[in-house]
Amino acid sequence: MIDQTLKLPCGAIIKNRIAKSAMSENMADAGNRPGHKFVNLYDRWSKGGTGLIITGNVMMSSKALGEPHNVVVEEGHECLEGLKEWAKAGTQNGAHLWMQINHPGKQSPKFLSPEPMAPSAIGYESYMKNMFNTPRALTAQEITKTIKGYAYAAKVAKKAGFTGVQIHGAHGYLVSQFLSPLHNQRTDQWGGSLENRMRFVVEIYKTMRSELGNDFPIGIKLNSADFQKGGFSEEESMIVVKTLGDLGMDLIEISGGTYEATAMMDGTKKKDSTKKREAYFLDYCEKVRKLIDTPLLLTGGFRSRDGMDEALQSGACEMIGLARSIAIDPDFPNKLIAGQDVKSQVKPLSSGSKAMDKMIPLEIVWYTEQIHRMGKGKDPKPNASVKMSVLRTMMSLGSAMLKRTRA
Numbered sequence: 001m002i003d004q005t006l007k008l009p010c011g012a013i014i015k016n017r018i019a020k021s022a023m024s025e026n027m028a029d030a031g032n033r034p035g036h037k038f039v040n041l042y043d044r045w046s047k048g049g050t051g052l053i054i055t056g057n058v059m060m061s062s063k064a065l066g067e068p069h070n071v072v073v074e075e076g077h078e079c080l081e082g083l084k085e086w087a088k089a090g091t092q093n094g095a096h097l098w099m100q101i102n103h104p105g106k107q108s109p110k111f112l113s114p115e116p117m118a119p120s121a122i123g124y125e126s127y128m129k130n131m132f133n134t135p136r137a138l139t140a141q142e143i144t145k146t147i148k149g150y151a152y153a154a155k156v157a158k159k160a161g162f163t164g165v166q167i168h169g170a171h172g173y174l175v176s177q178f179l180s181p182l183h184n185q186r187t188d189q190w191g192g193s194l195e196n197r198m199r200f201v202v203e204i205y206k207t208m209r210s211e212l213g214n215d216f217p218i219g220i221k222l223n224s225a226d227f228q229k230g231g232f233s234e235e236e237s238m239i240v241v242k243t244l245g246d247l248g249m250d251l252i253e254i255s256g257g258t259y260e261a262t263a264m265m266d267g268t269k270k271k272d273s274t275k276k277r278e279a280y281f282l283d284y285c286e287k288v289r290k291l292i293d294t295p296l297l298l299t300g301g302f303r304s305r306d307g308m309d310e311a312l313q314s315g316a317c318e319m320i321g322l323a324r325s326i327a328i329d330p331d332f333p334n335k336l337i338a339g340q341d342v343k344s345q346v347k348p349l350s351s352g353s354k355a356m357d358k359m360i361p362l363e364i365v366w367y368t369e370q371i372h373r374m375g376k377g378k379d380p381k382p383n384a385s386v387k388m389s390v391l392r393t394m395m396s397l398g399s400a401m402l403k404r405t406r407a
């Protein structure tokens with residue numbers, strides 16, 4: 001089953017049922033361009049046997065970064081040569097390579113965005129307040145321009161040789177902020193009812209489709225829910241999935257949570273009935289499957305061949321998304337396809353200090369280092385010290401902050 005091909009609504013064929021889910025590389029040069037490190041990394045991943053490789057989030061505006069070393073694609077900053085090299089490395093061995101396109105909205109750290117933009121001028125509560133400034137609300141004109149920016153980045157991706165694109169609509173970034181009744185309290189056509197809140201993502205999809213044509217894959221990563229009281233709920237998410245599926249979306253990736261409630265990484269909100277199952281959002285996929293025929297890619301928690309087979313055989317999803325497993329073992333998909341009885345080595349991380357574990361997004365920090373090792377042409381190091389990784393990241397973040405403050 002895992003080795004079967006998959007035909008998408010646009011006609012494109014994916015060689016097997018394994019996708020590498022997006023992991024931000026945070027590895028671009030000082031001008032936010034991709035370089036040889038991306039070639040090294042994607043060479044590993046394409047040779048690792050994955051059918052579909054989704055890049056880490058590429059930002060569609062240099063004024064809105066999630067991390068200092070995100071790749072940016074916008075008008076006047078196309079980085080076409082670097083993108084072509086990246087696309088060539090990532091499409092070897094018959095792999096599809098899709099660019100994930102993102103705008104962080106207010107989820108852009110203080111040292112990168114003194115005044116971030118979001119649907120509404122609503123700041124974060126709790127510990128998030130220390131990391132992110134209160135945003136200002138986007139004007140209607142800026143919303144239209146931003147929609148065009150997503151489509152422009154997608155057009156450049158196609159020109160560079162990427163074989164598809166994915167809209168990042170999950171994890172609390174701009175699309176997800178528009179969908180959330182907590183973060184979007186606009187009173188114009190972009191806020192209020194669910195129909196209005198989803199207008200932003202619907203318009204992004206339609207603009208992309210008209211730019212890219214009917215035979216080019218367009219996907220989206222969406223939250224099954226934000227896992228926040230009063231936030232984007234499972235019921236609303238299903239309506240959005242159905243709407244986008246009916247419009248012709250080629251592949252819908254299911255995840256969940258935001259920086260405020262990190263269900264995408266730990267599935268903490270898994271109900272008791274689903275705890276036995278590896279995948280965090282399998283229950284949700286089973287419900288959505290009854291509503292649409294659009295292929296579903298389920299991501300989060302998969303560790304074993306049995307867990308993957310169970311999800312595919314149940315018919316709840318057509319593809320399995322893997323992130324951390326492939327960051328520490330780029331050949332994991334080859335082993336799965338070959339029928340080896342392998343289990344991912346992903347395990348809970350701790351720096352040894354509870355205070356530090358609370359302060360730092362350990363999963364991001366530690367796995368990013370694994371990705372950076374491959375970018376330098378080295379092997380990942382699954383036994384690397386978490387504490388050292390945190391210290392190194394704090395030091396490099398400190399110098400990045402200093403540089404930005406001086407600039």
Ligand SMILES: Cc1cc2nc3c(=O)[nH]c(=O)nc-3n(C[C@H](O)[C@H](O)[C@H](O)COP(=O)(O)O)c2cc1C
Nearest residue numbers: 021022023024056057300301322323324364367368
């Ligand atoms: C280092 C790192 C970076 C990530 N960056 C992104 C990203 O850019 N876009 C995205 O949609 N998800 C991102 N994710 C989330 C993963 O795609 C995935 O949803 C999550 O890790 C759960 O899958 P897993 O259990 O197979 O790791 C990131 C995860 C990690 C560990």
